[in-house]
Amino acid sequence: MLQIGPYSFQSRLLLGTGKFPDAQTQNQAIEISESEILTFAVRKLPLDNPDMPNFLESIDLENFHLLPNTAGAKTAEEAVRIARLAYQSGLCHMIKVEVIGDDRTLLPDPIETLRACEQLLEDGMIVLPYTSDDVVLARRLQELGVHAIMPAGSPIGSGMGLLNPLHLSFIIEQATVPVIIDAGIGSPADATLAMELGADGVLLNTAVSGAQDPVKMALAMKYAVMSGRLGYEAGRIPKRPYATASSPESGVPV
Numbered sequence: 001m002l003q004i005g006p007y008s009f010q011s012r013l014l015l016g017t018g019k020f021p022d023a024q025t026q027n028q029a030i031e032i033s034e035s036e037i038l039t040f041a042v043r044k045l046p047l048d049n050p051d052m053p054n055f056l057e058s059i060d061l062e063n064f065h066l067l068p069n070t071a072g073a074k075t076a077e078e079a080v081r082i083a084r085l086a087y088q089s090g091l092c093h094m095i096k097v098e099v100i101g102d103d104r105t106l107l108p109d110p111i112e113t114l115r116a117c118e119q120l121l122e123d124g125m126i127v128l129p130y131t132s133d134d135v136v137l138a139r140r141l142q143e144l145g146v147h148a149i150m151p152a153g154s155p156i157g158s159g160m161g162l163l164n165p166l167h168l169s170f171i172i173e174q175a176t177v178p179v180i181i182d183a184g185i186g187s188p189a190d191a192t193l194a195m196e197l198g199a200d201g202v203l204l205n206t207a208v209s210g211a212q213d214p215v216k217m218a219l220a221m222k223y224a225v226m227s228g229r230l231g232y233e234a235g236r237i238p239k240r241p242y243a244t245a246s247s248p249e250s251g252v253p254v
């Protein structure tokens with residue numbers, strides 16, 4: 001069970017909704033993934049412009065928890081304004097805080113992220129910040145009271161997988177809230193590795209929406225996350241530099 005604030009989830013796979021080729025493919029991928037949490041950019045919703053397309057229309061909202069994100073924000077003030085817009089429209093209690101500090105890498109601005117989280121926690125929201133793999137920042141966010149920490153595996157949309165598994169494992173080791181690896185997952189193997197490290201969940205978008213067959217990839221990701229989690233819970237064997245014989249040494253003489 002994945003526990004975020006007051007909410008419990010069976011699925012540990014969180015799905016982004018931004019880049020699918022069409023609504024039908026998106027909905028099939030969401031369904032087959034069995035994800036319970038969907039993230040989307042608030043600024044892509046027609047909250048004050050009814051002429052804009054609304055992807056939420058084609059989804060049965062009863063079946064999901066929505067995790068709007070503050071994509072597009074570059075300051076704490078912008079992120080807080082976007083988050084409040086989503087909160088006040090009754091869409092959600094959870095918010096993914098995303099404050100981008102660098103346009104080329106889309107890596108988060110740590111100081112603005114911290115400031116935004118502080119404000120949104122005061123507002124009473126369930127706050128999930130997107131962060132870099134900085135161990136100290138993760139701890140500071142946790143001390144602030146965020147409900148989960150979401151470090152990037154690698155830059156958003158890069159598909160480069162986990163660039164620094166060591167730092168991610170340090171974050172996981174010290175975490176008292178769920179750690180969800182968010183961004184950069186390229187293949188099912190990356191998702192499995194994240195879960196084997198002990199992550200509580202994986203949030204991804206591009207690896208599924210950009211796959212040649214998004215629906216099949218969504219299924220693969222579902223199994224990858226489950227498999228990684230089972231492997232983590234089962235406890236892998238330690239790595240050793242030398243061989244250990246698989247057959248017993250006693251028995252029939254050779």
Ligand SMILES: CC(=O)[C@@H](O)[C@H](O)COP(=O)(O)O
Pocket residue numbers: 015016017018039040069155156157158159182183184185203204205206207
């Ligand atoms: C949808 C969303 O929130 C993404 O910005 C998220 O960070 C996932 O990144 P990938 O697209 O690299 O999986």
